[in-house]
Amino acid sequence: MAPTATYPEGSQAPKVKSVHTPPPPKVHSFDASTASCDQIVQALSLCGGCIVRGMVPTEKLEQIERDTRPYIQADKPWTLDDFFPPETRRVTGLFEKSRAFIESIPANKLYQDVCHAMLTDVLQGYCGQKLENFVSRPQLNTNVIFSIGPGAKAQELHRDDSMHHNRTPEITPDEYKIGRDTGLGCFVAGKKTTRANGATRFIPGSHLWSHLTPPNEDLACYAELEPGDAFWMLSSAYHGGSANTTTNEERLVYACFMTKGYLRQEENQYLTTPLDVMRTYPLEVMKMAGYQASLPYLGWVNLEDPIHVLVDESVTGKLALQ
Template sequence: MHATVDDTVPTGKVMIGSFDATSATADELVKSLIENGGCFIRNLVDREAVAAMLKQVQPYLDADVPWEGEFFPKETRRVNGLPAKAPLYTEKVLAHPLYVEVSKRLLTTTSTSWVGDKKETYESLPQLNSTSVFAIGPGARAQGLHRDDILHHTNLPKITAEQYTPGRDTALGIFMAASKITTANGATRFIPGSHLDDSTHGPGDEKKVVFAEMEPGDVFLMLASCYHGGSANTTTDQTRTLFGSFMCRGYLRQEENQFLANPIEEVRKMPENIQRMIGYSVSKPYCGWVDLKDPISFVRDVEVKYGDP
């Protein structure tokens, strides 16, 4: 077993899985997510790569302005549309084999249907749902606890971990630390097990939260049905910088409009697996076509003919 008890979780809290990227398996990660809703992968990205990712997004962070509303503190700066703006992050984190495989296991949808007297089986693979960088400066207030599956209008009954089956959640998040993240500078607080609760129930007692403290290059995986939120940055000189993204089911509408967020001339330069992850693909049997064809032909020099999927 490669999991270790995470020493950042305070005594008396639920212990959530912490895995080393060099030895973790998809089986272990899926099991941990089903049990608690979230888990850590330590050292997924080395610090040199983290620094390079930050260099790619820094001009966009510098250009951002305060959010007009309640959801984000005014001290927060954001960047979205990361496949085009942060290709290194897209390659090393979003396309990391562990995240890709865990997403497939938890978010792939398989169905059967009859066409005349022929029974067909269709498989819809996950797609990229949203991408963000959050740089949260000193003095930022805490964010309200919320579930990120609210955009897909989920209505889930209360179950046990033993009753959990892939298909319950609509999305899976990955949060990568781009700076040292502590409780004091605003670590994401998270309620383990809240993915098993009734969707109509509120988060309840904040004493149940654990804090996703991480070193640069660590990541935190979380099911979208879990209650979570950024904490207050109570420091005077630290900015908490976090890359956060979600994959969702292939037939759902994406939270971030990937087709407008990523310029088509940049998309054409991307590897095919990234293009398809963004949404230039068909969710079988027939969701997402252009002129009755797989849209990959609009960003790659491939011939796609009319025909059944």
């Protein structure tokens, strides 16, 4: 059965009157082996989310679960507030815990291509009389695994860009421009994900709303996935984990977010991952994790690009800040 985004009344979007966008836009599905970066960028721009089928192969899913199941079992219920139901278990710090996770999900080429297309920021500015292009490339915001057990209540619908204080005015679909969003998330199903066991619910088109517009549950659809399928979503879109109403099913989700290079990371990779572990990854993955300067001057160490904390110039070449 192919994954779909299902609405409460069936497969069609409900006919509702809204001051935002009439009616909710279609949630597109793509095959990871054939989809292009441009197709996905267009779908995200119009809807705020899409499904990417077959993103992670079965053998990689199995390896990720072998790597991380002991950490899932060892996690304790969240006690800071009621944002995570007590039936939810989480795993973070995944550079050290599962190389298969890093290679298959945040470092996935198609995902990274789309992140670069939507989150790279270029600023023109003068240095003396010379006009420069200052490039800030995306960085990892967070890696996390969610195991949601039977009986878990639904999360409140929320926007993940609130952490970056992203203030957005209401716009029409034609007015959407790359740069409005601060992040792009990816939720991969480790097991079959259904509405009954807590599939992510999401409001298509809510990335076009004002940040002060409250969510409307009647507009939500459910990202139902087969193992290895992914739901990709802009950080400005309203979403939340749903209630697990089953008696014996675990909803297992492998998630990551990328964000703009000049923003603070949600998960502090510099303190989470030992340097000796980070050095075992390819250069581009280290940069993705945040070991790269956001030009012209942001994030330096000893007035040099932070990648030199991990590797020397014989590997990277001289990387001068502008």
